[in-house]
Amino acid sequence: MNNPVLNHSCEQIQPPLLTMDKALNFLLDAAKTPTQTCNTLLNDSLDRVLAQNICSTINVPGFDNSAMDGYAIHLKNEQINRPGGFTFKITDRISAGSIGNTLESGCAARIFTGAPIPKGANTVVMQEECEVSDDGNSVEIWRPLSLNENIRPMGNDIKSGAIILEKGLKLKPQDIALAASVGINTLEVFKKIKVGVFFTGDELVSPTLALKPGQIYNSNSYALVAMLKHLNCDIVNLNNVEDTLDATVSALESLQYQCDLIITTGGVSVGEEDHVKPALEKLGKLSLWRIKMKPGKPLAFGQIGKSAFIGLPGNPVSALVTFFLFARPFIKKMQGINNYKNQTTQVQCNFDWRAPKLRREFVRVKLDHSTAPASANLYPKQGSDVLSSLVWAHGLVEIPEDCSFSQGALLNYYSLTDPTL
Incomplete structure (x- = not known):
């Protein structure tokens, strides 16, 4: 599925944009599952x-045990489910970690949570329901008693072989x-996968430096490294790479045989200073480029040496959103995780969408959980440069192509804040 570009002039011929669904399926089909352990x-x-x-x-628990502090009782047949008022002689005391003696008919043993049920006992009564005699030698219970109360049987949690x-x-x-x-x-x-990263754009500088005219701080570097750490990847970070074809080729060459995956931000569009795509085509294979979605149209995927390659857009929001939607499930599949696909829920929208768009859009929203299902409020600025919107937002609402709707419509929602993701 090559998407060739003939040259870098304004007259170049572009292939049609690929739908998000086709692009994601292609990406996931190409993800190699791990073998090394x-x-x-x-x-x-x-x-x-x-x-x-x-x-x-083993069985867990490995023996019948008491579910609470109380008294283990050996009920006689005539005492089962009969009106209360029975007195039992206390003949033993069993704490957790100890084993009691056989309990004779009509007798009781003081027992504590987790302690083994002694032979002969057939029910446990919680201590709040028992009246102990002044001399401490007997206990009286006034309610009807049934068999196996408050007894956790062997294997109640886990059966051996399960x-x-x-x-x-x-x-x-x-x-x-x-x-x-x-x-x-x-x-x-x-084994952990190793991901190599670098960032393009001569305008990008480290937050440790003072900005000069025309420069911006490189937030993508910190975002990408943090997301990869959250996914428990080993990272080789080359940081900023000079915006030239030679420097980009050199960076890719240094990573192609030591990493399982290479991820970059920026340089995958068609400008004269966008060198990642031609460098990828020079060294390896470009299999996918330009997605029918917003934000994040210029997304690249290919192969260099033994490394898969994902080129994310340079705008901060586009980079984060495309990482979440594409790179994250790709990495999870490479890691061997069963449930690697992003999960969605349905939310109702607290906004209108009157003008259908040609591309699928992922808009930043904050949820109001006072409704059922939860309702989504739209951030007023949806530009791909508005990084603060992702701090404000709980997640993304997916708006299909050629879609219009009124407030209250139900749409798919992707959480960006769920700690289990």
């Missing part, structure tokens, strides 16, 4: 991706805790 200790496994299913070799964590899972704290609960100390995970 390593073992990590549980304390080092947060945000790593499981390379195999994890099965439990799959508890599936291959392709990005490990969260609760996943790590579950592995520990069945006695697992190390996990086989996929």
Whole structure:
């Protein structure tokens, strides 16, 4: 699916824009799933991706135990579900980590949460429902009692042999805790992918420097590195690269065999100072370019050496939005994550959209959760240079091509703030 450009003059012939759906499907189909794995200790496994299913070799819990502090009772048959007023002799005390003696019929044992149910016991009564005699030798219960109250049976949480964590899972704290609960100390995970990055634009300078006329601070560098760190990638950062074809080619050559993926911002349009696209075509293969969407039309994808390549637009909002919509699911698939696609929910729009647009638009919105479903308020400035809009926004509303609607319409919403993403 090559999209050739004949030259860099204003008379060049451009191919038609590719729809977002086709572009995303093409990108994801090209993502190579990982094969290399390593073992990590549980304390080092947060945000790593499981390379195999994890099965439990034990039952959890491994024994019947008490769900609360109270008294384990050996009910006689004639005491089951009968009016209360029964007295039981206290013959034992069982704390968590200890094992009690066999409980005889009509007897009780003081028991604490998590302690094993002794042989003979067939129900547990919470301490608030028990009256202990003054001498502490017996307990009286006034309500009807049934069998197996407040008893957590063996294997109630996990059965031996069950799959508890599936291959392709990005490990969260609760996943790590579950592995520990069945006695697992190390996990086989996929090796991290290495992503090389650099940034084009002679007008870009570091925030450590004072601005000169015509210069702007390079926010894309910090945004891209932060997003890649959030995805738990190893990063090779070349920072700013001079806006020349030779410098761009040199930067790509230095990354093409040491990285799994190269990502750049800027230089993928058709201006005379846009050198990323011709450098990519010189060294490797350009497979995709120019998407029918806003913001973010000039998005490039290809291959250089052993590295996949994604060229993001230079405008800050365009770079962040296209990273979220395209690079993020691509990277997650490369990492071996099962659920790598972006998820959407439906929200109702608190704004009108009267003029249909030729390109699919992703507008920045803030949600009002006082309605059901939540309603989306539109940021007044939707330019691709308005980076503050992404700080204000909770997410993006997707407005299809050739679409108009009135307030209250239901549309797809992508969260930018969900910490689980």
